[in-house]
Amino acid sequence: EDKPVTEQVVDTLTTLSGGPHAGYRANHAKGIMVEGSFTPSAQAASISQAVHFQKPTPVLVRFSDATGVPNIPDANGNAFPKGIAIRFQLPDGTATDIVSISVNGFPAATPEDFLGLLNAVRDSQASTAKPSPVEQFLGTHPAALKFVSTPKPAPESFATQPFFGVNAFQFSNAGGKKVYGRYQIVPVSGARYLTQQAADKAAPDYLMKEIVERVQTKGVQYKLLLQLAEQGDDVNNATVVWPDSRQLVELGTLTLNKAVADSQTAEKPIMFNPLQLTEGIAPSQDPILLARPAAYAVSFGRRLAK
Numbered sequence: 001e002d003k004p005v006t007e008q009v010v011d012t013l014t015t016l017s018g019g020p021h022a023g024y025r026a027n028h029a030k031g032i033m034v035e036g037s038f039t040p041s042a043q044a045a046s047i048s049q050a051v052h053f054q055k056p057t058p059v060l061v062r063f064s065d066a067t068g069v070p071n072i073p074d075a076n077g078n079a080f081p082k083g084i085a086i087r088f089q090l091p092d093g094t095a096t097d098i099v100s101i102s103v104n105g106f107p108a109a110t111p112e113d114f115l116g117l118l119n120a121v122r123d124s125q126a127s128t129a130k131p132s133p134v135e136q137f138l139g140t141h142p143a144a145l146k147f148v149s150t151p152k153p154a155p156e157s158f159a160t161q162p163f164f165g166v167n168a169f170q171f172s173n174a175g176g177k178k179v180y181g182r183y184q185i186v187p188v189s190g191a192r193y194l195t196q197q198a199a200d201k202a203a204p205d206y207l208m209k210e211i212v213e214r215v216q217t218k219g220v221q222y223k224l225l226l227q228l229a230e231q232g233d234d235v236n237n238a239t240v241v242w243p244d245s246r247q248l249v250e251l252g253t254l255t256l257n258k259a260v261a262d263s264q265t266a267e268k269p270i271m272f273n274p275l276q277l278t279e280g281i282a283p284s285q286d287p288i289l290l291a292r293p294a295a296y297a298v299s300f301g302r303r304l305a306k
């Protein structure tokens with residue numbers, strides 16, 4: 001094929017979702033937006049000079065279900081990983097985003113391998129081959145096998161679901177000190193999940209509806225943590241999970257307390273972008289991270305096309 005691999009990924013995601021579904025994201029199509037603020041911790045400035053790590057900042061957040069299926073039931077097995085996209089609205093009118101998932105790790109180290117996995121899933125739907133294309137792919141790609149076999153229980157609420165940045169970034173403070181790290185977004189009320197029995201009975205939109213209720217009543221809080229890389233940790237491979245023993249620095253608290261009016265309309269002209277960064281945060285050379293904006297832009301362009 002002549003198309004860039006990022007566009008081929010969008011095409012396969014669209015096929016897998018039974019699309020095109022006009023006006024929706026090619027992945028994480030079903031979502032809900034809410035608002036609030038981010039308050040940095042005292043030590044955040046020692047990690048990064050980014051403005052939102054110095055002063056409280058308003059945020060826009062979109063929670064989502066995986067796949068390009070706009071009406072996928074929230075507890076459906078294919079609706080995982082869950083997503084969270086956070087936009088920090090900076091004082092100078094610019095913004096910076098964090099776009100994370102509910103699994104710590106990714107099934108592929110390169111966009112080519114991610115396309116290979118998605119194409120194998122697609123090709124297995126109409127195939128009677130034993131082993132099927134996807135079984136063959138998983139048999140030769142241990143990281144993909146690990147990702148698909150990681151348990152992904154349905155959370156009680158988006159407010160009880162931890163999220164992981166997966167891709168590493170390089171952070172620099174005002175003194176020029178640089179560190180690599182990966183975000184973790186941890187619910188203050190603790191991680192809690194439904195039993196399988198409860199998940200089987202959950203209403204199709206239980207997560208989307210509950211989070212809107214909760215932000216307007218109790219409010220929702222997460223700690224934004226940074227898992228610091230040590231010498232020798234691979235910062236450019238999203239399939240390699242760093243050990244739990246790595247230092248976690250608390251960067252601040254995310255507080256969500258406001259619904260977004262007509263979220264379905266409001267989310268369409270917005271493209272969250274993990275490489276929309278600000279001074280004090282730079283990308284790693286992770287090929288998955290570097291491929292994401294091109295894929296998101298293809299999906300965004302198609303979403304806006306008349």
Ligand code: HEM
Pocket residue numbers: 006009010024025026027028031062063064082083084085099100101106110111114164165166167238270271272288291292295296297299300303
């Ligand atoms: C090469 C790898 C990847 C590709 C090709 C890809 C593809 C896509 C596409 C096409 C979209 C729709 C974007 C839009 O229309 O605005 C999307 C959304 C999303 N992706 Fe990825 N993705 C990749 C890796 C990742 C990783 C590593 C994460 C998290 C760590 C992630 C998390 C998300 C989330 C949370 C959304 C929804 C964003 C929103 O709410 O607008 N993706 N992805």
